Amino acid sequence: MKAEKILDEKMSRRSLLRATGKLAIGAAGLAAVSGGLNIFSKAEAKETPLPWPYEKIDPEEAGRIAYDGWYKAFCSYGVASGILVPLQKKIGEPYVSLPTEGLRLGEGGLVGWGTLCGSLLGATVAVGFIAPYDVGKQIMNEMLQWYSDTQLPIYRPANPKATVAVQTISNSPLCHLSVGKWTKAANKSLGSPERKDRCARVTADVAMKTVMLLNDWKDGKFKSDRKLPAAIYGITAQHNCNECHPNNIPTPVK
Amino acid sequence: MKAEKILDEKMSRRSLLRATGKLAIGAAGLAAVSGGLNIFSKAEAKETPLPWPYEKIDPEEAGRIAYDGWYKAFCSYGVASGILVPLQKKIGEPYVSLPTEGLRLGEGGLVGWGTLCGSLLGATVAVGFIAPYDVGKQIMNEMLQWYSDTQLPIYRPANPKATVAVQTISNSPLCHLSVGKWTKAANKSLGSPERKDRCARVTADVAMKTVMLLNDWKDGKFKSDRKLPAAIYGITAQHNCNECHPNNIPTPVK
Numbered sequence: 082m083k084a085e086k087i088l089d090e091k092m093s094r095r096s097l098l099r100a101t102g103k104l105a106i107g108a109a110g111l112a113a114v115s116g117g118l119n120i121f122s123k124a125e126a127k128e129t130p131l132p133w134p135y136e137k138i139d140p141e142e143a144g145r146i147a148y149d150g151w152y153k154a155f156c157s158y159g160v161a162s163g164i165l166v167p168l169q170k171k172i173g174e175p176y177v178s179l180p181t182e183g184l185r186l187g188e189g190g191l192v193g194w195g196t197l198c199g200s201l202l203g204a205t206v207a208v209g210f211i212a213p214y215d216v217g218k219q220i221m222n223e224m225l226q227w228y229s230d231t232q233l234p235i236y237r238p239a240n241p242k243a244t245v246a247v248q249t250i251s252n253s254p255l256c257h258l259s260v261g262k263w264t265k266a267a268n269k270s271l272g273s274p275e276r277k278d279r280c281a282r283v284t285a286d287v288a289m290k291t292v293m294l295l296n297d298w299k300d301g302k303f304k305s306d307r308k309l310p311a312a313i314y315g316i317t318a319q320h321n322c323n324e325c326h327p328n329n330i331p332t333p334v335k
Numbered sequence: 336m337k338a339e340k341i342l343d344e345k346m347s348r349r350s351l352l353r354a355t356g357k358l359a360i361g362a363a364g365l366a367a368v369s370g371g372l373n374i375f376s377k378a379e380a381k382e383t384p385l386p387w388p389y390e391k392i393d394p395e396e397a398g399r400i401a402y403d404g405w406y407k408a409f410c411s412y413g414v415a416s417g418i419l420v421p422l423q424k425k426i427g428e429p430y431v432s433l434p435t436e437g438l439r440l441g442e443g444g445l446v447g448w449g450t451l452c453g454s455l456l457g458a459t460v461a462v463g464f465i466a467p468y469d470v471g472k473q474i475m476n477e478m479l480q481w482y483s484d485t486q487l488p489i490y491r492p493a494n495p496k497a498t499v500a501v502q503t504i505s506n507s508p509l510c511h512l513s514v515g516k517w518t519k520a521a522n523k524s525l526g527s528p529e530r531k532d533r534c535a536r537v538t539a540d541v542a543m544k545t546v547m548l549l550n551d552w553k554d555g556k557f558k559s560d561r562k563l564p565a566a567i568y569g570i571t572a573q574h575n576c577n578e579c580h581p582n583n584i585p586t587p588v589k
Contacts, residue, residue, distance in 0.1 A: 130434075131434050131436050131437055175432055178429055178432040178433075179432075179433065180384075180385050180464075182385055182468075183385055183387075183460070183463040183464040184460065184463055185463065185468065186459045186462065186463045186468075186471050186472060186475050187459060189563075189565055189571040190451075190571045191451055191455070191459060191475060191479060191508070192472050192475045192476050192479070192563055193476075193563040193564050193565030193566070193571050193572075194476075194479050194508060194563075194564050194571065194572070194573055195564065195565075195570065195571035195572045195573060196450055196451040196508055196509060196573070197444075197445055197450040197451040197456075201445065202451075202456065202459070205440045205441060205445060205456070206437070206438065206460060208440065209437040209438055209439065209440045210434075210437040214436075214439065214440075217440050218440060218446045221440050221445060221446045222446050222447075222448075225445060225446070225448050254445070254448060254450055255450060256571045257570065257571055257572050257573070260570060260571055261570055261585070261587075264570070264587065264588045265585070265588065268588055269588060270569065270587070270588045270589055271565065271569055271570055271571070271587065271588075309443075309446055309447040309448075310447050310448050310449065311443055311447030311449075311525065312447070315524065315525055316449065316511065316514060316515055316518070316525055317443040317444045317447050317448065317449035317510045317511055317514055317525070318447075318448070318449045318511050319448055319449060319450070319511070324579070325578070325579035331515070331519070333515075333518065333524070333525065334518045334519065334522055334523060334524045334525075335524055
């Protein structure tokens, strides 16, 4: 890959400098005068290979940051911040170089199009950097299933901005279905403070659940043999086929 | 925000060191001995605020990288690489610190769930770092509309891995609908070489179109007053309501 080639080239230049003793002198000199602010090791950390280092996060902390984050920049940013901001604090680089504000376009199922719930988009990006690919794939498969099957929201903020009395099951990871079923059951509009707080709480729920799965994985306890939908149906799909195809579920081409 | 607080603290420590002359000496010392490899400025670049610097990309290059990328790690990775790898080469940091492999979980509409087409997820993340928020929002709104309305795939690879004779309009940014309509029209299965090459070509198309809009913006030519769906329908939504609600489109709660 091109990116790897660039990194290889950078590493080669660095190795060359090391061989001539120049970089070693520079780094040692800088470390000696910078009073413990190890800039050189941070420059190295930029090239941290995937997966990035992970330390267990307190799910409650992730939930709080995610809930508050929703009121700053909505769902995708909220979940990404709930997972990544604690790692920016605990680990520093490479997480500090990933500004979670850059992930806010996932809001409203992608700028209001109601596709993938933005909270799950934020989780996907965070998990993609943290977990090895095969683990990340199963974590996200579990997350989408959990999101679809669970009465949400669960999270109770310490200082709620609105009363959210109703929980609903979306049966889908799509924002349109998740928000649509809740607004119908609660009889609240998209613009109501209750709907907003409902989504802020779902944002906290997704951040917390993702962190719990990541923590399980870190503890060697995460297991999933759940099949991916594409392997079950012969097409990339959710499990709620008859919701959009009530009378006639098409047969995929074999 | 917590992340900003961390950065503020880092900057304060750095300012303090600068004030005492220590960091200035260290940086100058390092620059002097490192033969032009400006490690110190790279360490600074880690804190590049959003939006990240952008230089116009050749859409053909983006398309080639995206098409090849699909065969390495599928759609989301492919588009992210098509946009970000040229910037890693042209600009370096902060792009080099964002390994596009971390974005591959968007594949198949999120690990095969058929939600948001992964190519659009890859584009969303790239645009989120490159464009100011309000511009990025309109670029992605245009992208989802274009994806929904356009006969795809358009891209013709120099060395195609399969023959793709059929184009289809998805009328939706969802992977399930995009892939489902194409496989039905082409009478090819999800696992066929033709379907795979179709998705690799769509990946190139999305990377190229995104780059064209980013280039327009860079030239001061990007304009969009298209409303976001949530503002039209009173719910986060696509425009193909009657595809899932053929007989009875629900009225959102007012």
